[in-house]
Amino acid sequence: MKEFNPNYLDFEQPLLELENKIKQLHNDPEKTAKSEAAMEKLNKEYQNLTKKIFDNLSDWQISQLARHPLRPYSLDYIPNIFDSFNELHGDRMFGDDPAIVSGLAKIDNHNIVFIGHQKGRDAKDKVMRNFGMSKPEGYRKALRMMRLAEKFNLPVVTFIDTPGAYPGIDAESRNQSQAIAENLFVMSNLKTQIISIIIGEGGSGGALAIGVGDRICMLQNSIYSVISPEGCASILWKDSKKAEQAAEALCITSGKLLNHKLIDLIIPEPLGGAHRDLTAMSSSLKINLVNLLDEITEINIDDLILQRKKKIESYGEFEI
Amino acid sequence: MSWLDKILPSRIRANKKDKGSVPEGLWHKCSNCETVIYRAEFEKNLNVCPKCNHHGRISARKRADIILDAEGKIEILNDIKPIDVLNFKDKEKYKDKLATTQKKTGENDAMVVYQGFINKIPVIACFFEYSFFGGSMGSVVGEKFSIAVKKCIEGEKALICFSASGGARMQESLFSLFQMAKTSAALNSLSNKRLPYISILTDPTMGGVSASLAMLGDINIAEPNALIGFAGPRVIEQTVGEKLPNGFQRSEFLQEHGSIDFILNRSEQKIKISEIISALMSNHDNEETSR
Numbered sequence A: 001m002k003e004f005n006p007n008y009l010d011f012e013q014p015l016l017e018l019e020n021k022i023k024q025l026h027n028d029p030e031k032t033a034k035s036e037a038a039m040e041k042l043n044k045e046y047q048n049l050t051k052k053i054f055d056n057l058s059d060w061q062i063s064q065l066a067r068h069p070l071r072p073y074s075l076d077y078i079p080n081i082f083d084s085f086n087e088l089h090g091d092r093m094f095g096d097d098p099a100i101v102s103g104l105a106k107i108d109n110h111n112i113v114f115i116g117h118q119k120g121r122d123a124k125d126k127v128m129r130n131f132g133m134s135k136p137e138g139y140r141k142a143l144r145m146m147r148l149a150e151k152f153n154l155p156v157v158t159f160i161d162t163p164g165a166y167p168g169i170d171a172e173s174r175n176q177s178q179a180i181a182e183n184l185f186v187m188s189n190l191k192t193q194i195i196s197i198i199i200g201e202g203g204s205g206g207a208l209a210i211g212v213g214d215r216i217c218m219l220q221n222s223i224y225s226v227i228s229p230e231g232c233a234s235i236l237w238k239d240s241k242k243a244e245q246a247a248e249a250l251c252i253t254s255g256k257l258l259n260h261k262l263i264d265l266i267i268p269e270p271l272g273g274a275h276r277d278l279t280a281m282s283s284s285l286k287i288n289l290v291n292l293l294d295e296i297t298e299i300n301i302d303d304l305i306l307q308r309k310k311k312i313e314s315y316g317e318f319e320i
Numbered sequence B: 001m002s003w004l005d006k007i008l009p010s011r012i013r014a015n016k017k018d019k020g021s022v023p024e025g026l027w028h029k030c031s032n033c034e035t036v037i038y039r040a041e042f043e044k045n046l047n048v049c050p051k052c053n054h055h056g057r058i059s060a061r062k063r064a065d066i067i068l069d070a071e072g073k074i075e076i077l078n079d080i081k082p083i084d085v086l087n088f089k090d091k092e093k094y095k096d097k098l099a100t101t102q103k104k105t106g107e108n109d110a111m112v113v114y115q116g117f118i119n120k121i122p123v124i125a126c127f128f129e130y131s132f133f134g135g136s137m138g139s140v141v142g143e144k145f146s147i148a149v150k151k152c153i154e155g156e157k158a159l160i161c162f163s164a165s166g167g168a169r170m171q172e173s174l175f176s177l178f179q180m181a182k183t184s185a186a187l188n189s190l191s192n193k194r195l196p197y198i199s200i201l202t203d204p205t206m207g208g209v210s211a212s213l214a215m216l217g218d219i220n221i222a223e224p225n226a227l228i229g230f231a232g233p234r235v236i237e238q239t240v241g242e243k244l245p246n247g248f249q250r251s252e253f254l255q256e257h258g259s260i261d262f263i264l265n266r267s268e269q270k271i272k273i274s275e276i277i278s279a280l281m282s283n284h285d286n287e288e289t290s291r
């Protein structure tokens, strides 16, 4: 019987079979020249198969990759791309939301303020992080960080990875809408640089609430959407099983969004996706982030804000 | 028998519980208390139920008639029309759905904008049209709203917006999500000019509209018993797996939780809104604030 590993998506399963074969050969105590050759052959096969699968991903497959159970989260990248990180907690009004991690970070010669969604890895962690779904106190913590950044002339870097803002009784009672709206309002005119990177799932208003900025970037296999493909399918198709079609129709992949000029940059992922090689992914992310910081900190801040406002104003397609 | 039951023809009285049995046109049945009254009387009462004060939905243009002075009321920005840039198709093409909705409603999109006066105070006023794709915000709504803001800044006028919307328009995907940023950014510029923005949240004001322009008023006013929130009640119920408290996400709940300034009956809106704008503008100077 074929083994099913939940950490492998259905289209990744053929890779798992090859990986297991390679592992078996590798662990064989009586390695022969023949088995070495066989392993080399399998390795090559593995590379080719990965390429074959990942060169032709459908939008739905990319959506699955963006939400892959092994996909790196903010806290996975932090030690790999920052030289130092001091986490800062709380909105100073109500509480501390673990679905958003924030603090002071150093990357190359840039001191920055970091704000990022955080999903949980194991069951307990997922609940603690509320699956990366922030409540108002999370957005208000983010807002406090932005004010701090503005005051001390530090660029803001945000990592976006959320299914959306938390749909809960407590969140609504504390005015989730206002918390999101206030961030949009402030970010449009914050007097410091803002770089936003979608690292996984850019889920609607909950993503945008830390996603208005000077440079909007997406990791290659991340998604950014007004609604999840499943949600869209159940509303417009009245059938959540039509998520595959909805993913296609919604144009949520980095390539399509760059074509529509809604994002500025795609950050490449290693072959097989970010989760297959955290080191390579981190280095790609770091190089791109440092380049962006180098570039925008050179721009006069008043000019930068004017450019930001023009960019935000330009969103939208209509006939006149 | 209540007075109403006495005057109703027996056919209607008998079917009182049966939704949709009231003949369209002549009679109106309140969706809250099910009282049936003459439609003409209901409309004369600004689509508010005389028995339970339920504020029924009302078109953007009728609202404009209620709020704005007849003199000097001019519709603007009606030449901005939606396009289907993503070639979006679910069960039917967005393009076709747009065309049929335009024909059915007589509107180009989900927002109507006027320049005019409210008790002689000059304003720009935006009204969501709920019958157009559930009042959803796409590129056209975002553009109209942000130009409305610009007109306020040019003419040193106050801005009024009546929201009635299910949120962002799915068929325009990320373009519609980004209208949240666009409208909020516009309001930031208005705020810098110290010009008042009065936001009136009506039934329903949800999702991307609630979480952008609707909650950003200097003064946020709600109509009685309007559904207002970010996530829809059904989604919340599914997520938390418990029954929602009575009156959850209704205007009265929001006022109790400090989310809105006050609740205002439709019949009093014109006078109250004009009083507030006149108070806020009484010492107006146009020196920019720092933020």
Ligand SMILES: [Zn+2]
Pocket (backbone or CB within 6 Å): B030, B031, B032, B033, B034, B035, B049, B050, B051, B052, B053, B054
């Ligand atoms: Zn009633």
